[in-house]
Amino acid sequence: MVHQYRNNGYNIVLDVNSGAIHVVDDVTYDVIELFEDNSAKEIIEKLVDRYPQTEIEEAIQEVNELKDNEELFTEDTYKERIIDFKKRQTVVKALCLHIAHDCNLACRYCFAEEGEYHGRRALMSYETGKQALDFLIANSGSRRNLEVDFFGGEPLMNWDVVKQLVAYGREQEKLHDKHFRFTLTTNGVLLNDEIMEFANKEMDNVVLSIDGRKEVHDRMRPFRKGAGSYDLIVPKFQKFAESRHQDKYYVRGTYTHFNTDFSKDVLHLADLGFKQISVEPVVAQPTDEYALKESDLPVLFDEYDRLAAEMVKRNKAGNGFNFFHFMIDLEGGPCVYKRLSGCGSGTEYLAVTPWGDLYPCHQFVGNEDFLMGNVWDGIKATDIQDEFKCCNVYAKEKCRNCFARFYCSGGCAANSYNFHGTITDAYDLGCELQKKRIECAIMIKAAEADMADDAQ
Template sequence: MGNSIHKFKQLGMNILLDPVSGAIHIVDDLTYDILDYYGKNSKDDIINIFQNKYPKDDIIDILDEIDELKAKGLLFSEDIYKNMAINRTDSVIKAMCLNIAHDCNLRCKYCFASTGDFNGGRKLMTFETGKKAIDFLIKSSGNRKNVEVDFFGGEPLMNYDVIKKLVDYGRKQAEHNGKTIKYTITTNAVLLDDEKIRYFNENFTNVVLSLDGRKEINDQMRIKIDKSGSYDIIVPKIKKFADSRGNKEYYVRGTFTAKNLDFTNDVLHIADLSIREVSVEPVVEKENTDYALREEHLDKILKEYDKLAEEYVKRIDEGNPFSFYHFKINLDNGPCIRKRLQGCGAGFEYVAVTPNEEIYPCHQFVGNEEYKLGTLDQGIVNDGIRQLFMGSDIYKREECTDCWVRFFCSGGCFANNYNMNGDINKPYKLSCEMQKKRFECAIAVKAYQMMREGGKIDKKVQMSNP
């Protein structure tokens, strides 16, 4: 039903979410129990059901409060977005993943990019190709002032000199065209050194560094060419970078697999390295490997997120907090409704460019000829694929239409959906269930923090108009 609510228990709280309005409420046991019957039974029937457990006057008061919240559109609100026509026929590119290196100095077992070469041979991007890519981004960004370039691989630092040249070139071209380019990079940190740390702190708005957690976990999957582990090489460098970063954005990102379903220990291990921005995410891999996540693992994974949430708020109370990417949620100023309906913008707001000058919807589609959008010389010529992504939204996915988390996850990752189900609009079920639990934890953590600070708990997730 479009006017359903979601209720759950987390961190010792009874929590209600009205998915459409975004209103969040912390309630007592009576309210929590009554909501299973509200709208399905008459008030007299509800009173009869609960009068042996709760005082009648309290039941009547709660029913009146629920009526009032419903009238205000804060509970059981109708889905006003369901018939909203996106009907986008054009869009500007605002971000580019620049695959600066189709090569890598690690051989991570779960690498979606075929250990760095994207199944297309090992190659580094030339400065000339990078210049053409930046020119394409500026030209394709229309009147948008701020655009973003994310240096990606493979391992980008294998092409560090070209990165520096492109940052300088991009800055000049952006200034000439009245724009600003924000630079980000994802690195395995093997080649990180003092000079690169200084350079990133001066020029990059965000830096993502890869580490899976505990040494024995990291070194099972993130291995060097000689099959030895990478932990001892990268951890001192990552720590040094984090210590130098100040208040600038960064995070250390790991991947958990079937080999470390106790991934809370890996999150905490990273945090205990004095790293305050952490993300450890589930591997996306089909079941023909020994490290793939399977449905039989789901119960353990969901309980592990519960465990992580408990430890997370414990550390807040102890004055030793850290930030876990999937537990961060902004209740005051969220994305516009169009963004919530359509997701990341791959293929029409965001593209990836390869060393061979090919354009794809995102880095995870690189090498898949079916999804090739064009080249830097041609521009985007496969308009059918662009329109496919542009026309996709949560209401085109049967599984998403009435799902309570639809406005938070936007139907999941296009690439994950395709890689697991062969269809960008068919959600990957295992990922869906993990997403739901992470958002429950995120909402509960935010509510816990607000209660701890003495703030008001009833809160509405803000969604501005398109």
Template sequence: MVHQYKNNGLNIVLDVNSGAVHEFDEKSYDVLAYVKTKNEENHDFTVSELEGLYKDSFFEDSENKEILDELVELTKTGLLFAPDVHKGLLEQVKERKTIVKALCLHIAHDCNLACKYCFAEEGEYHGRRALMSFEVGKKALDFLVANSGTRRNLEVDFFGGEPLMNWDVVKQLVAYGRSLEEPHDKHFRFTLTTNGVLLNDEIMEFVNQEMDNVVLSLDGRKEVNDQMRPFRNGSGSYELIVPKFKKLADSRNQEKYYIRGTFTRNNLDFGEDILHFADLGFKQMSMEPVVGDESDPYAIREEDLPVIMEEYDRLARLMLDRERVGEDFNFFHFMIDLEGGPCLSKRLSGCGSGTEYLAVTPWGDFYPCHQFVGQEEFLMGNVDAGITRTDIADEFRGCNVYTKTDCQSCFAKYYCSGGCMANAYNFQNDLNGTYKIGCEMQRKRVECAIMMKVAKKI
């Protein structure tokens, strides 16, 4: 499968199966487009099929024939029209044993903000407000160690709600995790996701000592953030939080953190919010599109997509401009590794929810990920009994880019790995479905990310 597109004055060609990226001149780009019309069903060719095109009258033109010669050579070397070797390895991926490597500990089903788009209902997750006890968290860490096989590096994210509302238990669990490392030859990578309201110097010092990564929730410009992320009394949170986040990011040398925003249809110019982060001095940032029902006034709708696509293109150009003058920053969705990248199972199956990654409620129930918490049909077990619904794990393990119909012809499938299964289930009631609006945005982000890599090379 070959995908070609124009972006920022560049003619880009992506060979999907090999991952090779090419920048073509205008003539070569047009010739490739013509070649692809000769096999419109899948746009793939073997070398012999390409050589069979020489008798086409289009290639009586010497320049066109020379370009076809180059296309044939690229195909011979596996850099164009590469065969799909991934599908032949699919059974190995599906049969891999369940090795749990990461837990999302819902340390607090409670929150001190009232974000209007919160899928967790201000931390309640379709249930009740609660704080995780040390005893439940301890059992969760024991479960992780016992079910992690030979994997040494284990990941634990303190999540909510707002985890700082249960800070003493966070500290106790970090200490307990550290006590397990040497006896079991493990290493815990702790992370924290916080809205920053309760951040203080003591917490920052502990975070910098113990947390491998920190996710800081802020939506951008003051008016944007305060509209969607107010306190329960309706007042804005920006003025309180921003100085704390700036201090924490600087204390971490602008590394090992993300300032993470959410954009809605209220700020489709979200690039301005990302630039606002950069102007505040932040270097690591993410801006996620809100996911909501179309009836929600803030939800992104299909008619918003043209504006969003243009905004991603604009942001990519602005980032290149800033990098040229030494004002560069990282935007999570434009970070693509074209030379290494994730392992095979990640490319085909995604985040590992329900198999390698589990969410744990304050009372110790297991769910495939934080977005399924509270949906009883996905309750997998608990910290006392372990995984009792292995069929759920099997169902998640079976989901991949080949079981999702919409992924078959998508050039971005090995970058998004089939997309978020929670979004697929919530919008199509099918783990093997897709969230179509999300897919459109993902494809544009991949195109922008590749364009930026090409622009920097040339």
């Protein structure tokens, strides 16, 4: 399977099954487009009015060589590997600890209902959190590196318990030959020097929630009485990012139907000095006034193209930044099983409520149909776990023949369920945006390769 597209002056050809990417001239691009369904003679006849015959013949020879080297038109050798996914042994390697089902903001698009998750306001006790860490250690097998994200609601509303659990985790590392990678997601309202100092010592990554321009942020992320939160958090976030040497954090925003010109929000955050940025599309029901619509897609595609081109320009000028959805590894990357099955929700990754219940991920919390067990008794609903084990790109009809399947791994199971009632479908609007982001990310890599060649 081959995917071809043009972006920012580059002719890009992706061989989906091998992962090989080629930046080619116009004649080779057009030859590849005709290659599978036409003989060499037919290709020449169709292109000879546009290119000299010798160039067409050279391109055909080059394409044949790439095919022989399994860099173009390669066969899918992964289908058979996925059959026994249900039988594979999995270990739990990451927990999303809902340290607080409460929040001091009233974000309009919040899937957690101001932190309540379709339930009640609650703060996780130290005893419950401690048991969650014990559960993780006990179910992690021989895996040494474990991840724990302090999540909410707003986790800083339960900061003392966060600190206690980090201290407990550090004690357990020595006893069990484990290493905890702690992360924190915060809206920044309660952020202060003491919290920054502790986080810089103990948190491997920190996510700072901000949507971009002041008017955009304040519209969607106000306090409960209606006042905006932008002016309060921006100087804190700038200080925090600098204190982390512009590394191991990212500012994360959400764009909606109200700001389809979201590239301006990304660039606004870059101009504020942030080097690690993520601004992601809202996921909302069509009845929500801020929901993205199919009619928004052409505008959003243009925005991604505009952003990618500006990033190339800034990289060349020496003032670049990272955009989370354009970060792509074309050489190493995750193993094939990870690329086929995705984030590991429901198997390797679980969410824990303040009272210790286990769910496949934070977006399923509160849906009793996906209650898997608790941190004291372990996973009881093994049928749910088996269902998530089988959630992969070949179990999803929409993914099987999609060029993006080895990059997006089939997309988000929660989004699939919320829009289609099953975890083995795909959220269509999200798929279209993901495919566009992948195309832009590959183009940026092509531009980086050009810059490297120019520097030699």
